[in-house]
Amino acid sequence: MDRVTALRDQLVAWRRHLHMHPEVGFEEHETAAYIEAELRRMLGLTVTRPTATSVLAVLKGGKPGRTVLLRADIDALPIQEENTFEFRSQRAGVMHACGHDGHTAILLGVARLLSEHPEEVPGEVRMIFQHAEEIGPGGAEELVMATDLMQGVDVVTGLHLNSQLPAGLVVVKPGAFMAAPDTLSLTIKGKGGHGAHPEQAVDPIAVGAQVVTNLQHVVSRHVAALDALVVSITTFQSGTTHNVIPDTAVLQGTVRTFDPELRQRAPGLIERVVKGVCEAHGATYDLKYEFGYRPVINTDWVAAQLKEIALETVGEEHYQDAQPTMGGEDFSAYLEKAPGAYFNVGSGSDPADSRWPHHHPRFTLDEASLETGARMLHAAALRLTVPESGQQA
Ligand SMILES: [Zn+2]
Numbered sequence: 202m203d204r205v206t207a208l209r210d211q212l213v214a215w216r217r218h219l220h221m222h223p224e225v226g227f228e229e230h231e232t233a234a235y236i237e238a239e240l241r242r243m244l245g246l247t248v249t250r251p252t253a254t255s256v257l258a259v260l261k262g263g264k265p266g267r268t269v270l271l272r273a274d275i276d277a278l279p280i281q282e283e284n285t286f287e288f289r290s291q292r293a294g295v296m297h298a299c300g301h302d303g304h305t306a307i308l309l310g311v312a313r314l315l316s317e318h319p320e321e322v323p324g325e326v327r328m329i330f331q332h333a334e335e336i337g338p339g340g341a342e343e344l345v346m347a348t349d350l351m352q353g354v355d356v357v358t359g360l361h362l363n364s365q366l367p368a369g370l371v372v373v374k375p376g377a378f379m380a381a382p383d384t385l386s387l388t389i390k391g392k393g394g395h396g397a398h399p400e401q402a403v404d405p406i407a408v409g410a411q412v413v414t415n416l417q418h419v420v421s422r423h424v425a426a427l428d429a430l431v432v433s434i435t436t437f438q439s440g441t442t443h444n445v446i447p448d449t450a451v452l453q454g455t456v457r458t459f460d461p462e463l464r465q466r467a468p469g470l471i472e473r474v475v476k477g478v479c480e481a482h483g484a485t486y487d488l489k490y491e492f493g494y495r496p497v498i499n500t501d502w503v504a505a506q507l508k509e510i511a512l513e514t515v516g517e518e519h520y521q522d523a524q525p526t527m528g529g530e531d532f533s534a535y536l537e538k539a540p541g542a543y544f545n546v547g548s549g550s551d552p553a554d555s556r557w558p559h560h561h562p563r564f565t566l567d568e569a570s571l572e573t574g575a576r577m578l579h580a581a582a583l584r585l586t587v588p589e590s591g592q593q594a
């Protein structure tokens with residue numbers, strides 16, 4: 202049995218403890234205390250708190266070499282868990298429904314493995330247990346902008362478990378991997394009135410419905426088919442009762458892109474549709490558009506090395522080149538400061554409960570994925586090397 206396999210029960214125990222005690226972004230006080238206490242039981246790590254609810258462990262290796270940053274996010278979501286297993290969330294309305302409990306357990310495992318053999322480690326390994334991935338502007342941005350975490354970092358990596366991939370499968374790709382998740386909030390202002398006399402009112406629900414439909418036209422008719430753009434209106438709130446036409450309708454949605462130029466162009470395209478539809482029907486509007494996380498664009502040489510590491514550590518049968526996804530991630534904040542690559546490890550099994558989508562009240566992990574994740578990140582910590590030709594190779 203190798204050292205990662207020997208750690209299997211511990212990985213599961215960490216993950217289940219975290220799963221039972223979830224906390225949402227910026228409130229991860231117990232979570233951070235637990236992580237810190239576990240890290241302090243390991244020898245040779247310098248453990249600090251860069252922010253109130255994030256934890257950093259630094260290991261100085263026994264050999265000269267580069268500085269690598271490994272990242273796990275630690276926050277949960279405001280979701281009421283519907284799983285019934287014993288280690289389900291003990292906190293009403295809060296749940297680890299994205300797998301960050303798994304990410305945290307994996308990085309604790311890597312810290313343990315590295316701390317047992319510092320002589321194997323070239324340079325320095327920083328392990329950041331990052332708060333608030335799920336809440337924009339995100340914990341990563343705060344760590345990058347307000348602390349010296351990234352100072353001297355040569356390369357950064359991290360992983361997300363993925364319930365839509367078979368457990369144990371590792372996927373990596375160079376270049377565009379995850380989209381920029383921008384958001385819009387739209388208030389349509391009509392004129393209220395009696396439900397029996399719409400001719401005396403300006404019905405914001407009817408106008409809003411047109412806006413929703415026409416926004417899909419932006420995607421299908423104003424943007425080239427191969428330029429990825431998603432516009433989803435995800436909330437539509439208006440009205441109070443059956444015989445009153447309300448004054449306003451409030452809509453929210455998300456806009457996803459990879460391409461920076463299209464990302465800048467999207468708000469204008471959207472506003473043109475909103476303005477046109479509202480004007481056509483005598484309504485006015487207030488549109489707020491917010492840019493969220495940057496897209497995750499993996500550095501080519503880092504992705505290539507991770508692929509090589511995967512082929513050697515998990516084997517060809519457990520590796521695939523990744524497909525880009527329209528999901529967003531604040532891992533992109535680290536990539537502004539250092540080369541790096543983000544990758545996925547499958548955590549879904551058939552037939553089993555672990556295929557539920559992320560952010561679903563029944564989401565869970567096939568815990569075999571913890572071992573794969575730890576194996577990959579441990580190997581990356583030991584083997585990622587900055588190419589001779591410099592960081593832009
Ligand atoms: Zn999530």
Ligand SMILES: [Zn+2]
Nearest residue numbers: 299301334361
């Ligand atoms: Zn997540």
